[in-house]
Amino acid sequence: MRLQCQDSRLRMNQSISVCVLLLWVCFAGLCQTEEVCSKTVINSCDDCIRSGPYCVWCQDLNFTKPGEQEAARCDTIAQLKTRGCTVLVYPTNRLTIDKDDPLAESFIQQEPVQLRPQRISLSLRPGFPQTFSISFKRVQGYPVDLYYLMDLSYSMKDDLEKVKGLGQDLFAALNEITQHAQIGFGAFVDKTVLPYTNTNKDKLQKPCDENDQQCQAAFGYRHVLSLTPDKDEFNRKVSQQFISGNLDSPEGSLDAMMQAAVCGDIIGWRNSSTRLIVLTTDAGFHMAGDGKLAGILEPNDEQCHMAHNLYTESSEMDYPSVGQLAMRLEKNNIQPIFAVTENVVPVYKQLSQMIPKSEVGVLSSDSNNVVQLIQNAYNRLSSKVTVTHENLPDNVRVVYTPICKKAIKQRDSEGVCDDVHVGQEISFNVTVTATLCMGSKKSFTIRPLGIKDTLTVSISTECDCECVDPIERNHTHCKGKGSVNCGICSCHEGFVGQFCDCAIGDKDERSLRASCQRQNGTECEGRGDCVCGRCQCHTTESGSSYHGDFCECDDEHCEKFQNKLCGGNGKCNCGTCDCYDGYEGSACQCKVSKEGCRTLNNSVCFGRGTCKCNRCECKEGYQQPRCQVCLGCPDPCLTKLNCIECLGFQSGPFQKNCSKACSKSIYPEMVEQFTITSEPCKQKDSEGCWIKFKMEQLVGEDNYRAEILKQRDCPEPPNVAAIIGGSIAAVALIGILLLLLLKLLIHLNDLKEFRKFENEKKKSKWANADNPLFQDATTTVANPMFTG
CATH class of the missing domain: 3.30.1680.10 (ligand-binding face of the semaphorins, domain 2)
Incomplete structure (x- = not known):
């Protein structure tokens, strides 16, 4: 719920x-x-x-x-x-507000109240959340402590000259914010050992260029001026500073910031103030592990080591890690502003992401914009209110819901409101849930980052019943052999059973013991004693109890995730993880989420699978990651043809029960042209017509949208006259062709016989003889007119 x-x-x-x-x-x-x-x-x-x-x-x-x-x-x-x-x-949950002083309007007292309430007591039932409200309002004119921490390596020479004249402007800028401002000054270079600094005796005394006469000896971190409201003192101290130098480009920035954070008495941090460290540099920084280059293996102990305003352990102790520095800055409510040159801005932006309540600004080459940079960074820091907690007990969860015009949702462990003006009251809903019973009262604190005000939350758990029981010691409900405790019998010595009706040592033990055996197996699985027909389970080696009708269950053999039983996000119940709200998986290893399973149409796995551990588990045939494509599934062009025919043209095998057979799986649209981008289907229906349609599978397994062309391509009916006429013409044509063929064959045969006759004729030999009966003419007359 x-x-x-x-x-x-x-x-x-x-x-x-x-x-x-x-x-x-x-x-x-x-x-x-x-x-x-x-x-x-x-x-x-x-x-x-x-x-x-x-x-x-x-x-x-x-x-x-x-x-x-x-x-x-x-x-x-x-x-x-x-x-x-x-x-x-x-x-049930109980909430008691122990201290709720009203919010201060302006800084007119030593300890103005900016967060309410200040103390709350919660009595929680495990697993049941309790929500309460906290309010925050930044006091008008709240004091500001600004510690100016400057890189004095040789490349910052022109910047130092500019800073020496900035005292007046810095105080003027802070006075626009509050009349209770203080400024301090510190300087750093790097550890005075190789390979960071030239350890030649003369170079240690004058690490700068030989032509530069005003150069101070090499040093790691020097505290110059404690926080003071005196601008003349600030100008005087800063004007006495000179440049120094070292060998490598990264500087000892983290060393200096750590000492400025933990040496509160020396720096002069006030209890009620906004604490700022302005770090100005043009180079990167060394961090934990870099000390090995100089043979420094002692890790940073996060303690103050200052003598005569110098960091004494600079050459004996490694640089702090970013995590160590971030923790100390947060614990001491110090907000760093990194005023760095453009060449190292990406480096310090990454550093800022790891340090809560920090800002990065681009410093000009000679630091002439540092005042405006500090003003802008302070405005960004003060307008962003981040509420979080410290020292949270085990098995307690806290979720913040900001109530403001510009709420930022980053993570449940903190609430963020941006663009908050001085004097504007904002609120946060805080939901606290205890997941398990606690043996004693615990407490934790809630506070805005960078602000001293805190809310102390004392928390205890309600894990016991408060029953109103009858006072009879021998209650009739318990057969006079026990008393009633929360509705059940608490038997006197020598009696057991639901109603104390079974005396220890009853003779009918065989039947009683049989009821303690599962499938005629071992009595109580060997993990308990059969008492009056019921198993009383032993405890496990770890102290928990076996349970179940036959003591068959324990809560120690569930699947593990990250070496934690049920991933620490659920309870083991008889070998199976029962996950807490918001978690799922066989080992409760996943947060409940469906974002990784959502499709472009905002469905989950296209309705063809289930979302588990933010991943689709598809039904058979459908493919991950979203169960959109099915391999090996029947072609819908064939399987849905009968439905397309009956829905689109009221014909086919499903004509009589079309709405029942098809209307729940296909949503047809008769169209002139397609809009679906899939490949078209072209199938022949029961009437021999060609149907063209396209299918788009919707959410679910058997759920389609179909676009069907209104026109079918059907064959024209036969022309009987043309068929008969054509048949007669074809017969006549075939007859003529046959006659011509016969004529041709006869002609070819005659030609063959003639040629044979001619050949035989040429082969014959004739005798030349005169006819004895023939006589020539006696008179021959020539025609004189014949010309020949």
Whole structure:
């Protein structure tokens, strides 16, 4: 059950009242959304209450049936009421505001209040969240302590000359913020050992260029001026500073910042002030591990080592790590402003990301813009309010919900409001949840980063039942052999059983012991004793108990994640992890999220799989990552053809029951042209017509949108006259062709015979002889007119 009560237009106290009321109503049984009681080993009301936030105990005397385990009394309110329970026992959260001084309007007192309330006591039932409101308002004119920490390596020579005249401008800029400003000054170069600094005796005394007469000896970090409101003193001290030098480019910035953070008495930090360190440099920085180059192996101990205003352990102790520095700055409410030249801005922006409440500004080559840079950085720091916690006890979760015009959601462990003006009141909802019972009262603090004000939250857990029991020692419900404790019998010595009706040493032990054996196996699985027909389980080696009807379960052999049982995000119950709200997976290793499973149409795995551990587990055939494509699935062009035909053209095998067979899986659209980008389907229907359509699979397995072209390509009916005429013409044509072919064959045969005759004729030999009966003419007359 998740209830979100947030209304920026209402006062926060009203919002919290509404949330608490809704939580109480739901816990009282008027809403059961997601209420589950995950029962483990339940032998008493206290065991029930510790099983989960929605577990409730039924105190009715005759609630359980004869022989039924008393664990049945433990369930959700809805389930118990359904079974007729009338007396319900469960603890609720209690909130007590111990100190709630009003917010100060301006800085007119030594300790102005900027955060309320200041002390709260919570009594929580494990697993059930408690929400309360805190308010913050930055006091007008709140004091500012600014410690100017400058790199005095030789490359910063022109910057030093500029800074020597900035005292007046710095104080003027701070006086616009508050009338209670102080400024201090410190300088750093690097460790005075090789390879960071030339250790030649003369070079140690004068590490600068030979032509530069005003050069001070090499040093690591020097404190020059404690925080003071005297601008003349600041100008005088800074004007006495000279440049120094070293060998390598990175400087000992972290060494200097660490000493400035932990040497509060020397620096002069006030208890009630905004603490700023302005670091100006044109180079990167050495950090933990770099000391090995000089044979320095002693890690930084985060302690103050100052003598005569010099860092005495510079050559004996390694540089601090970024984590060490960030922790010390946060603990001492110090906010760094990195005023660096453009060439190292990326480096310090990465550093700023690891140090809460820090800013980076681009410093000009001669530092002439440092005052404006500090003003801009301070405005950004002061306008961004980040609330977080410290010393949080184990098994306690805290979530912040900022209530402001420009709330920034970064992570649950902190709340951030940006663009907050001085004197503007903002609020945060703080939700605290204890996941397990705590043996004693614990406490933690909530505070805005960079601000001294804190809220101390004392927290204890309610894990015991407060039952109103009858005073009879020999109650009739327990057969006169025991008393009633939260609805169940507490038997006198020598008696056991649900109603104390079984005396130790009864003769009918065989049947009693048989009821303690699972499938005729070992009695109580060898993990318990059979007492009066019921298993009383032993404890495990770690001190927890076996449980189950036959002591078959324990809570120590669940899957591990990151070497933690159930990943530390759930409880082991009989070998299976019961995950806390917001976690899932076999080892509770995943946060509940569906973002990695969402598709472009905002579905989850296209409805063809389940989202587990922010990853789709697809049904058979569908492919990860989103279950969009199916390999080996039937072609919908073929499987949906009959539905397309009946839905689009009211024909085909499904014509009579088309709406029943197809309307729930296909949503057809008759179109003139396609808009779906998939490949078109072209199939022949039951009437022999060609149908063109496109399919788009929607969310789900058998769910399609279809675009069907309105026109079908159907064959024209046969022309009988043309067929008959064509047939006759074809027969006649074939007959003529056959006659011509026959004529041709006869002609070829005659030609062949003629040629044969001619050849035979040429081969014959004739005799030349005159006819004896022939006589020539007696008279021959020539025609004189014949010309020949």
